[in-house]
Amino acid sequence: MSRPSIPAEIRRAVLVEAGHRCAIPRCNQTELDVHHIVPWETCRKHEYSNLIALCPLCHRRVHNGDIDRKALHIYKENLAKEFGKHDNGSFQAEVIEYKRRLSEVNDGAPGFTFQFEFPDFPNPVERIVSRNIEAWGLELLADFRNTQEHYDKHPQELEGTLMNIRADLSGHYRVIRRDEKIISIRYSIDTYYTGAAHGRRGTRVLNYTLKPFRPITLEYLLGDLNRLPLLAALVRHRLSETGRYDAKWLITGTEPEPENFSLFNIEQYGLTFTFPEYKIASYSEGVQRIFVDLYSLSSICDPHALEAIKEFNL
Numbered sequence: 001m002s003r004p005s006i007p008a009e010i011r012r013a014v015l016v017e018a019g020h021r022c023a024i025p026r027c028n029q030t031e032l033d034v035h036h037i038v039p040w041e042t043c044r045k046h047e048y049s050n051l052i053a054l055c056p057l058c059h060r061r062v063h064n065g066d067i068d069r070k071a072l073h074i075y076k077e078n079l080a081k082e083f084g085k086h087d088n089g090s091f092q093a094e095v096i097e098y099k100r101r102l103s104e105v106n107d108g109a110p111g112f113t114f115q116f117e118f119p120d121f122p123n124p125v126e127r128i129v130s131r132n133i134e135a136w137g138l139e140l141l142a143d144f145r146n147t148q149e150h151y152d153k154h155p156q157e158l159e160g161t162l163m164n165i166r167a168d169l170s171g172h173y174r175v176i177r178r179d180e181k182i183i184s185i186r187y188s189i190d191t192y193y194t195g196a197a198h199g200r201r202g203t204r205v206l207n208y209t210l211k212p213f214r215p216i217t218l219e220y221l222l223g224d225l226n227r228l229p230l231l232a233a234l235v236r237h238r239l240s241e242t243g244r245y246d247a248k249w250l251i252t253g254t255e256p257e258p259e260n261f262s263l264f265n266i267e268q269y270g271l272t273f274t275f276p277e278y279k280i281a282s283y284s285e286g287v288q289r290i291f292v293d294l295y296s297l298s299s300i301c302d303p304h305a306l307e308a309i310k311e312f313n314l
Contacts (some may be wrong), residue, residue: 006034006046009206013215016131017079018053024067024075029055035062037072048214052076061170077212080276100130102137104144108152112144112196116171119185125210129183133173140169140189144170147194168192168199176265176272182304182309183208184266186274203274203287205263216309218262225258225301230300232256235273238290245280245288253280266309270294 001051014034022029035054036043044049052072054062061067102116116137121130144167151158158164170190177184185206192199207216219225236254239245253275254260263274270293298306 003040004046007217008053009136009307010046010048010051010215012135013048013128013132014051014053016135017128017213021053021311022055022058023052023079024054024058027055027173031055033059034274035077037069045046045219047210047220049076049221052079068197087139090301102134102136102141104141106144106148108148108195109155109158110151110166112148112167112169112194114141114144114169116140116169118171118173119175121183125213126183128213129185129206129208132184136204140171144169151194165192165194167194177267181210183210186265201277201287203263203276205274207264207266216266218258218264221264221301221305223305225264227300228258229256230262231261231297234300235290235292238292239280239288242290249280267291272295 011034014113014271015032018305020030020031020032021027022032029311032053032230034051037050037052038047058067062072092207098120100120101118102114104112104114106114107241118133118137119130121127147167159310168191171187172190173185173187175183175185187202187204187206188200190203191202211218214220222228232254236250239250239254240247260275260279261273263276264271265274270291272289272291275281275288275290277286279288281288294306294310
């Protein structure tokens, strides 16, 4: 079995949790590896709760047995507490009421306008969520800056009408659920790239358990991706019951592939799955969503994951 890369959102969460420094107390090195506490050869999963940021030297000490697995678990448990103690509350983004916004306008040729809003959560564990989202926004902004830098160096590539139109990104969010157990957020990113015939809307979702803090991935939800065909069949059935979709579109858009079901939000009594344009319907029909209740998912999803996302009063 080949070893897949650690998903970007999980890697980012691990690094932000550690403050982009080695998780071993008083080490403070900033050149980092992401280490599996329980070895990959044993777990075969990239789970946030099993990953920790280590500098190369401490990483070697772990493999040499100088730092044991129990110690790593203790360091991992302490990271969220330490984050809350040492976070100085300063973001790069300006405050917009109870949210923040990364905003930049470049007046070069073709130039760009960038606005990315995200929630400013107050308590220590929730602030890890805010930091992760800001880090994602900064990655998007860096892409815009790099593209503009390329055009600054190669202005000849701007010849033609479309190539002179300013690029634009506008990111907005909706908090779907926020309580003592779960934060679930849906993002809409409206983007127009220089040279494109039309703009596009992208959807991203972010789901986290708070106690313990963990990004909720499709693999965590199912426990085993071998259960994905069962989920695909259930969602396809629910979509077909609406009578709104062409059968061929449904079959193609709900094939049991992880990318088809990775856009889900956790609500009070179930999950809402999002399908972008062209996935199960035409572009003009826009983004499509379907709700599936927790009871229907109980025979498909991992029972520990379902217990983690249930409200206390269910």
